[in-house]
Amino acid sequence: MADTDVITDALRKESRVWDRNAEELSGIAGSVEGLNLSHLQAGLFQVLCFAYQDAVAQVADRCREGNQRMSQIADALVKNANAYDNNEADTTESVEGTY
Numbered sequence: 001m002a003d004t005d006v007i008t009d010a011l012r013k014e015s016r017v018w019d020r021n022a023e024e025l026s027g028i029a030g031s032v033e034g035l036n037l038s039h040l041q042a043g044l045f046q047v048l049c050f051a052y053q054d055a056v057a058q059v060a061d062r063c064r065e066g067n068q069r070m071s072q073i074a075d076a077l078v079k080n081a082n083a084y085d086n087n088e089a090d091t092t093e094s095v096e097g098t099y
Helices: 002-033 039-095
Strands: none
16 A cells, blocks of 8 residues: 555645646736737837737637646546546455455
C-alpha cells in the first residue's frame, strides 16, 4: 500500500501544479484584455487597430482555453489517483485472508 500512496500523493501534488498554472493563465487572459485600445487611443495607428484587437482577443482566448485544459488535466490526475486508491482497496479486500 505504501507504493500506491507514493504514486497517488505524487499525482495529487502534480494536479495542484496544473491548477496553479491554470489560475495563472486566467490572470494572464485578464491582463491581455486590458491591452485593448480604443480607436481614439490608437491615434495615427487606427489602420492597425482592428488587427491589434484581433491579436489581443486571440491571445486572451488561448489563455482561457489553456486554463480550461489545464484544469481538465488536474482533474484527470486526481481521478487517476482516486482510481489507484480504489483499486488498491478492492485488491486488498479480495486478497486478504485467501492465504
